[in-house]
Amino acid sequence: MPEFDLIDRIRARVLQRDDVVLGIGDDAALLQVPAGRQLVVAMDTLNVGVHFPHATAPADIGWKALAVNLSDLAAMAAEPAWCTLSLSLPGDDPAWVESFLDGFLALAAQHRVALVGGDTTRGPLSISVTVHGFVEPGRALRRATACVDDDIWVSGTLGDAAGALALMSDDAGSACRASPAGVVDASGSVAWTDSDPRDPAHSAYARLRLHLDRPTPRIGIGLALAGTANAAIDISDGLLADLGHVCAASGVGAQLQLDALPASSELRALFPDARRHALQASGGDDYELCFTAPATARHAIEQIAIATHVLCTRIGRIVTGSDVQVLAGDGTSWTPPRAGYVHFGSE
Amino acid sequence: MPEFDLIDRIRARVLQRDDVVLGIGDDAALLQVPAGRQLVVAMDTLNVGVHFPHATAPADIGWKALAVNLSDLAAMAAEPAWCTLSLSLPGDDPAWVESFLDGFLALAAQHRVALVGGDTTRGPLSISVTVHGFVEPGRALRRATACVDDDIWVSGTLGDAAGALALMSDDAGSACRASPAGVVDASGSVAWTDSDPRDPAHSAYARLRLHLDRPTPRIGIGLALAGTANAAIDISDGLLADLGHVCAASGVGAQLQLDALPASSELRALFPDARRHALQASGGDDYELCFTAPATARHAIEQIAIATHVLCTRIGRIVTGSDVQVLAGDGTSWTPPRAGYVHFGSE
Structure with a gap:
């Protein structure tokens, strides 16, 4: 599964939002922060065997990778908006990726979070997510x-x-x-x-x-x-x-x-x-x-x-x-x- | 080196910017996008043995981890502003981290990029960076x-x-x-x-x-x-x-x-x-x-x-x-x- 097939599979499944000017598929995403709001950004990584047991179901890994990041936005009283995902996988396993996305995107849909970009690489199983949200100045x-x-x-x-x-x-x-x-x-x-x-x-x-x-x-x-x-x-x-x-x-x-x-x-x-x-x-x-x-x-x-x-x-x-x-x-x-x-x- | 000591070491070395309302040290960063600009976001990961040879000097790894991300902003004609860094390390090695930061922060200073948050975890050597920049609507x-x-x-x-x-x-x-x-x-x-x-x-x-x-x-x-x-x-x-x-x-x-x-x-x-x-x-x-x-x-x-x-x-x-x-x-x-x-x- 070449990287760009994988990116197409991901892109086909993501939520649309009006404030995403340009999402997955270019060198970077173009995003519109609402007027009068501050941007809230958090980034957390999960590594296999450290942050979740080896036997964890891929859908649970996907859910948790986004959940731990959204939790940081919750603690700032921020409204979630967008995320980027970097997924390091040891090999080609389309079924694993689809299951991972099932969990990740189910939670994203609950909070209307759009996946707008990221990276897919070969390496030991590791998931980095960056989440973006909004808050009114002084309310965080x-x-x-x-x-x-x-x-x-x-x-x-x-x-x-x-x-x-x-x-x-x-x-x-x-x-x-x-x-x-x-x-x-x-x-x-x-x-x-x-x-x-x-x-x-x-x-x-x-x-x-x-x-x-x-x-x-x-x-x-x-x-x-x-x-x-x-x-x-x-x-x-x-x-x-x-x-x-x-x-x-x-x-x-x-x-x-x-x-x-x-x-x-x-x-x-x-x-x-x-x-x-x-x-x-x-x-x-x-x-x-x-x-x-x-x-x-x-x-x-x-x-x-x-x-x-x-x-x-x-x-x-x-x-x-x-x-x-x-x-x-x-x-x-x-x-x-x-x-x-x-x-x-x-x- | 507990995570929070490491975070303090990083925080002591980062660039300050007026548009960083709250940087490293809370659940998330608070950032102010200039009025009339779109936000440009890219995220890339480097894994040892895949994206750089095992023998690469830590300062070079730090430089490259930010460079490959800034390159994505360059390709969008975006002005760099902020980044977050997730660093997975197999063990405690303060000297390695300081050298890594030497390279990472030297390039950050060249482009006035503020490191505003991220994560440090235990795992195989892997570096994820998310960069944020600005562009006028229609100019990307x-x-x-x-x-x-x-x-x-x-x-x-x-x-x-x-x-x-x-x-x-x-x-x-x-x-x-x-x-x-x-x-x-x-x-x-x-x-x-x-x-x-x-x-x-x-x-x-x-x-x-x-x-x-x-x-x-x-x-x-x-x-x-x-x-x-x-x-x-x-x-x-x-x-x-x-x-x-x-x-x-x-x-x-x-x-x-x-x-x-x-x-x-x-x-x-x-x-x-x-x-x-x-x-x-x-x-x-x-x-x-x-x-x-x-x-x-x-x-x-x-x-x-x-x-x-x-x-x-x-x-x-x-x-x-x-x-x-x-x-x-x-x-x-x-x-x-x-x-x-x-x-x-x-x-």
């Missing part, structure tokens, strides 16, 4: 603008993606991949059963996998929070690590209530409390939003949560200082078993 | 607008980068890398000598390597050609392949004069005519511009060449049909020994 949510006494909130639930990864990399991981049905005993180890797919443990694992493989970029709530929240970040490296970036950029500290961290019923069912807490506090790949807002905004945020159908949970408070402190139910300080996921140095 | 040079009877022009000389690659991958390649001094006999094979570095053959090879490792994006002449040229493309995959894209997009054919293709004195010195012609017609990585313009524009183009200090050579004519035909000095049709470089399927 930043990391550096959290204020002391702000509430700290998160969207959705925490630790689901990390829970799926933990189950996949447990000793029983191979059984997990072959037949995703298992239960976790009190020690945290997994006992797998070749159970019926309707087994509750099976569907719980499947729902965790969905968080890992098909994260939901929080575009709607990100847009709704502009003007209400003071600061925001998306949680890619784990709550503590990412909230730490907000604190460092804002020159503040944070105090979290461990018991307030939202957990899915699946995570509760599959992991004992101690391991679950670690997954929620330090696990990566959730792509939820963590944001801060003054206490006066609580009612507004509850209304936004209802309107956007996204759970929003108040998990703590911005304080003076520079540390992110977590308080257990008994008021003592809680420390996670290990630091959050970091790309460099942690593999 | 496209592939699809070549007209029958247009002259066909190229900037610079052709085949130098491919010549360097050919020497590196000849049987004598290891000698070449160790001591780049050699001569090519009439059969096209290379006889290497452990000669003095001032040996003419040595400096000729070094100059070819410079074309391969440090290509010059033709930004200045690209901008100058807006309003004069009808169509343009940059030559990354080889003249015949890339001119073929212009012809396909414009619904025209092309007739080239083989003897008119510009060659450097180094290429003439190191390769016999037959092999040199093949390198000029089909070799990739030149990053020169190929453009078409009406015959009435000849004087204007000569003036642009003088003003921008870039050789411009008229090499043929756009004709009806769909083929790119090359005529040898005796008027017979010339066929290259093999098709131009194609990423997919040709490795």
Whole structure:
């Protein structure tokens, strides 16, 4: 499959937008940013074996490659518009590419994102995406603008993606991949059963996998929070690590209530409390939003949560200082078993 | 070297621009496109062993990763403004990163390009860059607008980068890398000598390597050609392949004069005519511009060449049909020994 056949296949499937003056097929795309808007640009890369397991379905890889980028736009309260895609593939596999595009373009269509250009190269499987969105001047949510006494909130639930990864990399991981049905005993180890797919443990694992493989970029709530929240970040490296970036950029500290961290019923069912807490506090790949807002905004945020159908949970408070402190139910300080996921140095 | 240390190192070295509202360090960059301009976006990836030899110096990799992207802006007659960089590295090597940035940021400074964001990940060595530029509506040079009877022009000389690659991958390649001094006999094979570095053959090879490792994006002449040229493309995959894209997009054919293709004195010195012609017609990585313009524009183009200090050579004519035909000095049709470089399927 020569590169230009591949480009034609991609071009035939992309969404049209009026602000795309010239899309795929020339040396560069020509795009029209609406008058009075700022351009918002983010770029993220996924490498096989680092950012997704080797066994991940190509459609899930496609979805996730765009989702992690849209998540960055969500955290800025930006409206998505365009993307470019660079796809490095080890060989010719038209069926793989079509499946990849199924996932990538399904998410693009949900958010009316036009794929306007990029590159296809030979190399180890790697996907780089650059996303472009718009924001009105002064409306973008930043990391550096959290204020002391702000509430700290998160969207959705925490630790689901990390829970799926933990189950996949447990000793029983191979059984997990072959037949995703298992239960976790009190020690945290997994006992797998070749159970019926309707087994509750099976569907719980499947729902965790969905968080890992098909994260939901929080575009709607990100847009709704502009003007209400003071600061925001998306949680890619784990709550503590990412909230730490907000604190460092804002020159503040944070105090979290461990018991307030939202957990899915699946995570509760599959992991004992101690391991679950670690997954929620330090696990990566959730792509939820963590944001801060003054206490006066609580009612507004509850209304936004209802309107956007996204759970929003108040998990703590911005304080003076520079540390992110977590308080257990008994008021003592809680420390996670290990630091959050970091790309460099942690593999 | 954790990712965030690396990001701080990069941030400390980047150029500032007034139109960068928020650069490196948040979830996304905030950028201001000038009123009345269209945004021009291109994205290209370089993978080790595919787009540059394993032995390439990190500063050259940095330069080239930005150069191949700026070349796309040049071919659109766009003014460069911003870029994002995604860098996948197999391990922690601060010295490598600093050298890479030396090359990348030296070229960025030449063209006042601000690095505004991106990603650093663990993985096989791979560099993705997205570049952003501006163009006035209607002034961009496209592939699809070549007209029958247009002259066909190229900037610079052709085949130098491919010549360097050919020497590196000849049987004598290891000698070449160790001591780049050699001569090519009439059969096209290379006889290497452990000669003095001032040996003419040595400096000729070094100059070819410079074309391969440090290509010059033709930004200045690209901008100058807006309003004069009808169509343009940059030559990354080889003249015949890339001119073929212009012809396909414009619904025209092309007739080239083989003897008119510009060659450097180094290429003439190191390769016999037959092999040199093949390198000029089909070799990739030149990053020169190929453009078409009406015959009435000849004087204007000569003036642009003088003003921008870039050789411009008229090499043929756009004709009806769909083929790119090359005529040898005796008027017979010339066929290259093999098709131009194609990423997919040709490795």
